[in-house]
Amino acid sequence: MTRLTDHDTSFGPLTFGRSSWRPWCLVFSTGGGCEGHPHNSLTAYAFGWVARLNLPTRMKPWRRWVDTSHYNWKGSSGGYWDEYPREYGFSLSDGFLQVFLGAQTHDSVTTQSWCTHLPWTQWRHIRHSLFDEKGDHFWTEWSRPSGFKLRDNWTVRYAVKKECPAVVFEFDDYDGKRIKATTRIEEREWHFGEGWFKWLSLFRSRKIRRSLDIEFSEEVGPEKGSWKGGTTGTGIDLLPGELHEDAFRRYCDQEHRAKYRKYTIQYIGRVEQSA
Structure with a gap:
């Protein structure tokens, strides 16, 4: 039981x-x-x-009844x-x-x-914004209705993301391997209510989440190189007033979890980008 x-x-x-x-x-x-x-x-x-x-x-x-009589391994009953x-x-x-x-x-x-x-309990996505290395607005993609021709255009979003100024840092993985992390600030906004219940957002504050998107130059963590693979990217919510470096330092200071164990990484410093 x-x-x-x-x-x-x-x-x-x-x-x-x-x-x-x-x-x-x-x-x-x-x-x-x-x-x-x-x-x-x-x-x-x-x-x-x-x-x-x-x-x-x-x-x-x-x-x-599942008939297995036509298989070589049919067994004595021919099915189950x-x-x-x-x-x-x-x-x-x-x-x-x-x-x-x-x-x-x-x-x-x-x-x-x-x-x-239930539409009167849900949050609807409004926008996805990118910010440059100084925290200034760079680009915004507005959510569009289902069926809209350019809705969720991944190709455009990926190209714009690569053009957005990023800040690169170096850190040492748990095994001492030096790896680079490319970081960008993202922000997403949601309003309350979907469909016929969008008007509920008039009575409830919008939800805004600003985070640091982190892309690693190679796999990170104890499982890199295994069948499961290490971490290739992650993110962390930004605290008020935080920019790339403070947020990434805070990420490095955290204890990280792989499938079978915990591990730590060490912040090294910012990589200056050539003009």
């Missing part, structure tokens, strides 16, 4: 606990399949709590049952609504569910 939390409490057919995930959710499930839960059950999330009530089995999981739980109910989390209408196969063809982002 699958756990709900790290600290489940059970009383007969009822299991409950405090949940770090805080949706509004009510779902009936047949159990079975890869879920590994053998009973029909009713699960609810609310107010930071989750509870599951095991029920008598009145509905069977969804399943289909592909089984998944049926679920009915809803889940609402951070403005994302899911409605479960039957089999949950994790396959877009056979899964029976519907979902949407």
Whole structure:
């Protein structure tokens, strides 16, 4: 039987606990399949709590026969049952609504569910701006409606980004290898509400995020050269009044995390660009 939390409490057919995930959710499930839960059950999330009530089995999981008789490895049975739980109910989390209408196969063809982002809970992107080495405005791309001919023109955006004045720094990777980092200041703006609910932005402050985009001249971190690869680029949010150097120094002073370990890098200095 699958756990709900790290600290489940059970009383007969009822299991409950405090949940770090805080949706509004009510779902009936047949159990079975890869879920590994053998009973029909009713699960609810609310107010930071989750509870599951095991029920008598009145509905069977969804399943289909997969024919393998035409393969060399068909086996003695010539196939197998592909089984998944049926679920009915809803889940609402951070403005994302899911409605479960039957089999949950994790396959877009056979899964029976519907979902949407509620437009009165969403932020819509307004612009993406670039700033030069002094923090002065260089270029802005305004978001355009879906279907607009030049919407999200990646080629233009990439070309402009390369033309935007950047500041280059050197640093030593965790293994002492000296690497260059090319940095640019970016800023993005969002307004509240989408579609018919754009008017909600009249009553809520806009959201603006300014960050330092960082591109490395080669892979960084303990996993460079491996199948996973090291870090080739990243970013850091800017503090009020910060420019490239202060932000990159702060980035270097942080402890960084790779897949299997933590590591540090050392700031060296700014690389002066030839005119």
